Amino acid sequence: MIDCGILFAGFGGQGVLFTGKVMAYVGLILGKEVSWMPSYGPEMRGGTANCGVCISDKPVGSPVVVEPDTLVAMNGPAYDKFVDAVKPGGIVLYDSSIVHPEKIRDDVKTCSLPATALSAEKGLSGLANMVLLGRLFKEMAWGEIETLKTALKESIPPARQHMIERNLLAFKLGFAGN
Amino acid sequence: MAQRLLMKGNEAVAEAAIRAGCRHFYGYPITPQTEVAAYMSKRMPKVGGLFLQAESEIGAINMVMGSAAAGKRTMTSSSSPGISLKTEGISFLAGSDLPAVILNIQRAGPGLGGIQPSQADYNQAVKAAGHGDFKMLVFTPATVQEMCDCVFTVFDLTDKYRMPGMLLCDGLLGQMMEPVVFPEPVEGLPAKPWAVNGHRNARPGNLVNSLYLHPEALEARVRERFEMYKTIEETETQAECFMTEDAEIVVVAYGACARIARSAVTAAREAGIKAGLFRPITVWPYPKRELTGAAKTAKAVLTVEMSMGQMVEDVRAALEYKKPVEFFGRTGGVVPTPAGVLGEITRMAKGEWL
Numbered sequence: 001m002i003d004c005g006i007l008f009a010g011f012g013g014q015g016v017l018f019t020g021k022v023m024a025y026v027g028l029i030l031g032k033e034v035s036w037m038p039s040y041g042p043e044m045r046g047g048t049a050n051c052g053v054c055i056s057d058k059p060v061g062s063p064v065v066v067e068p069d070t071l072v073a074m075n076g077p078a079y080d081k082f083v084d085a086v087k088p089g090g091i092v093l094y095d096s097s098i099v100h101p102e103k104i105r106d107d108v109k110t111c112s113l114p115a116t117a118l119s120a121e122k123g124l125s126g127l128a129n130m131v132l133l134g135r136l137f138k139e140m141a142w143g144e145i146e147t148l149k150t151a152l153k154e155s156i157p158p159a160r161q162h163m164i165e166r167n168l169l170a171f172k173l174g175f176a177g178n
Numbered sequence: 179m180a181q182r183l184l185m186k187g188n189e190a191v192a193e194a195a196i197r198a199g200c201r202h203f204y205g206y207p208i209t210p211q212t213e214v215a216a217y218m219s220k221r222m223p224k225v226g227g228l229f230l231q232a233e234s235e236i237g238a239i240n241m242v243m244g245s246a247a248a249g250k251r252t253m254t255s256s257s258s259p260g261i262s263l264k265t266e267g268i269s270f271l272a273g274s275d276l277p278a279v280i281l282n283i284q285r286a287g288p289g290l291g292g293i294q295p296s297q298a299d300y301n302q303a304v305k306a307a308g309h310g311d312f313k314m315l316v317f318t319p320a321t322v323q324e325m326c327d328c329v330f331t332v333f334d335l336t337d338k339y340r341m342p343g344m345l346l347c348d349g350l351l352g353q354m355m356e357p358v359v360f361p362e363p364v365e366g367l368p369a370k371p372w373a374v375n376g377h378r379n380a381r382p383g384n385l386v387n388s389l390y391l392h393p394e395a396l397e398a399r400v401r402e403r404f405e406m407y408k409t410i411e412e413t414e415t416q417a418e419c420f421m422t423e424d425a426e427i428v429v430v431a432y433g434a435c436a437r438i439a440r441s442a443v444t445a446a447r448e449a450g451i452k453a454g455l456f457r458p459i460t461v462w463p464y465p466k467r468e469l470t471g472a473a474k475t476a477k478a479v480l481t482v483e484m485s486m487g488q489m490v491e492d493v494r495a496a497l498e499y500k501k502p503v504e505f506f507g508r509t510g511g512v513v514p515t516p517a518g519v520l521g522e523i524t525r526m527a528k529g530e531w532l
Contacts, residue, residue, distance in 0.1 A: 021184075021355070028184050028357055036184070036355035040210055041294065059321075061441030063354045066515050154184070 001057050002032060005065035006136075009050035009082055010074025015129035018155065019072070020051035022133060025151035027055035030143060035063035048077060070140075072132055073099055093136055095128055111139060113177045119170050127170035134174025145175065182357040187322045187347065188213035190358045191281065193221065194326035195253050197363040198333045200279070201227035202245040202252040204238040209293040210349035211257040211283035235260040239267030239280075246276040247386040249373025251333055255281035257349070258299050259290055268342050269308025273388030275372075275403075277336035279329070280314075281345045283352035286511035294511025295349035297433060300488035303346045304462045311400050313407045315343035315414070316462045318432040322356035328459070330361055335414060337368050339406060346461065348484065350434040350513060410463050417465035418457045419472045421447060425454030427526050428476040430469065430493050431483065432458050435514065439482045442519035451527040461489065466496040478502040478526050482519055485509050502531050 008020045017038050027034035038051040052065025071086050073079035073094040079101050086092055088107040097116035104110050115131035124131075137148060148171055152164050185193070192214045195203070203222060205215035215231065222229035228245075232238035238254045245252040256264060261282045271278050282303065286296040307314045315335055317328040328345055336343040374384045390396035420440060422428055427446070431439035436457040446453035456472040458465050473479055479501055481490040487505040494503045506522045508514045 024184055024355060028182060034184070034357060037350070038353055040349070040353050059440075060356070060437070061444070062438040062513070062516055063350065063356075064438075064513050064515075066517070 003056040003058060004054070004069040005067070006053045006055070006070040006072065007050060007065045007068035007082055007085075008053070008072045008074070009048065009078030010129075012047060012049040014049070014074045015126075016049040016074060017051050019129040019133050020053045022148070022151050022155045023053045023136075024055070025154045026137075026142065026147055027053070028154075029147050029150055030055075032056060033058060033060050035060040037063040037065070048075075048081075050078065050082075070136070072136060074129065074132065075099060076101075091139055093132060093139065095132060097128070111135065113174065115174065118173055118177065122169065122173060124166060124170045124173070127167060130167050130170035131174035131177070134171040135177055136174075137171070138175050145172070180359045182359055184355050185322060185358050186213055186353060186355050187325050188283065188352040189217045190322050191325040191329055191345065191347075192217040194329040194360060195279070195333075196221055196225055196227065197360055198330045199251045199364045199367050200253045200333065201225070202242075202250045203228070204230050204232050204241040204245075204252075204254050206232050206235050206238050206256065206260060208257045208260045210285055210295070210352050211255055211260075211281070213352070214255040214281060214283070235263035236267065239264040242278045242280075243267055243271055243274070243276060246271065246278040247274070247373065248375045249370035251337075251367060253279040253281065255283065257283045257285045258287050258296065259285075261299060261302070265302070265306075265308040267308075268314065269310050269312065270388050271342040272308065272312035272314065273310060274386050275340040276342070276386065277340050278342050279332050279336060279345065280342060282347065284346065284348040286509065292511040293349065295434060295484060295513055296509065296511055297348055297435060297483050298485040298488065298509060299346065300461065300483070300485060303344055304464075304492070307342075307344070312403065313341070313410075313462055315339075315341065315410070316346050316460065317343070317416075318346045318459060318461050319351070320433050320436045320457060322351065322354065323358050324459070325351060326358055326360060330364070337370070339410060340372075341403075346433065348434050407463075414460065415463045415465040415468060416459035417468040417472075418459060419468070420455040420457065422454030422456055422472040422475075424452055424475055425472075426452040426475065426477045427523050428454050428456055428473045428479045429519065429523065430456045430458070430479060430481045430489070432461060432489065435482050435484055438514055438516050439519055441516035442523060445516060445520050446523045446527070449524070451523060453523050453527070458489075461492070464492050464496060469493065469496045473497055473501060476501060477529075478504065478531060480519075480522055480526060481505050482514060483507045484513065504532055
């Protein structure tokens with residue numbers, strides 16, 4: 001049974017909300033109950049941004065992810081702010097190009113990959129978020145890359161559908177990474 | 179099956195309003211409601227409707243009055259401080275027997291307050307949406323899907339009873355995305371022979387008016403409306419019960435808070451506590467009979483709100499002050515957590531009343 005809350009957190013401009021949206025679409029395509037809740041405070045403008053995504057077999061109660069099962073930290077402040085909130089046994093995923101944690105919890109599964117460096121190497125700058133999503137997807141073992149492709153198609157407005165391929169490349173980079 | 183779309187509450191409710199036959203929308207931006215107006219500005223021209231950004235909330239509600247008087251399905255939306263500005267217009271709608279839908283995506287108050295979710299406009303919506311003796315239909319959906327479904331119902335009921343109706347939501351529902359399946363667009367709206375819309379001398383003229391200089395005439399008209407309100411209280415209440423059949427602790431919550439309370443009730447059941455949730459969908463008319471039924475086995479009742487406690491007074495009154503009714507709430511834009519509600523349920527289950 002699936003019943004999980006995922007918290008995506010980082011700087012505004014890193015695609016935090018978009019990454020969450022793609023994940024929510026994955027849940028929708030899998031036929032689950034889903035919710036996506038952004039932080040919409042003044043902190044969004046140039047500061048930190050985060051969004052909580054719930055994917056469940058049951059109706060979603062509170063859409064606010066207070067104790068995430070999974071944390072995707074895209075910058076240092078996000079890691080520091082939320083790592084202690086993750087449920088024991090949960091997953092913490094971070095971008096090791098820019099997050100250098102002082103504290104690693106031993107009661108959660110911590111994984112990382114240098115998403116920013118990896119994406120820049122392949123000429124996919126700005127798509128570290130998709131690299132992380134690829135890694136997360138692998139960790140969750142929820143489905144095929146096809147599902148992700150459909151989710152991207154739904155998340156990207158019609159005028160920008162040409163972005164799908166680049167996003168997919170970045171996603172595959174994370175999916176293949178370790 | 180119709181397609182499940184992932185949409186923000188604010189955008190979904192706007193699309194649903196259009197499908198419910200709304201072709202006149204007057205708005206003014208305010209966080210966390212702005213997406214409603216933004217969506218309307220994009221969609222209305224494509225369906226032959228009118229979107230107009232007024233010069234202020236006061237302008238918008240008075241434009242609503244004009245369109246409503248002309249017999250059109252009309253809507254406006256705002257958030258708490260903006261709704262306060264609209265209250266004069268809402269009273270005029272009620273006094274002129276005009277149907278219109280007002281959407282409040284509540285934020286924290288008083289004053290400019292804050293932009294985070296709140297339910298502190300309950301009393302305003304239910305008890306005093308403007309001056310004078312009148313009532314307004316108030317629906318409190320708890321999901322994006324229900325926001326859409328309720329828009330259809332509110333438009334139908336406001337037309338049926340010729341009175342204003344409100345969707346009382348909050349920033350959480352407005353900003354979150356959830357799957358939604360839209361109802362089919364309505365075809366053929368009810369006739370409004372009372373509308374002031376030009377008749378080329380084909381019939382006697384209609385008059386839309388809220389001024390009665392003779393007290394007896396005004397009293398008679400208000401009494402007629404209150405007879406109608408009585409009918410509405412008897413026939414139009416809506417509520418949902420979740421695990422209340424044998425519940426010893428019944429939690430009462432509406433809107434976004436009901437979702438949080440539901441998580442807490444589920445957790446309480448898993449811990450062996452007989453908890454249940456009563457969720458009013460209409461708060462005027464208040465589902466008193468339904469609540470009395472749901473609380474039959476309750477030793478105590480806990481009301482949860484994003485306010486300092488407003489609906490709790492209606493809960494106590496509905497239960498005729500016969501059961502202990504306690505309150506748990508957060509305010510100022512702080513959203514209560516399921517753990518916070520569960521803590522209260524657990525305490526009360528031990529028989530510890532405050």
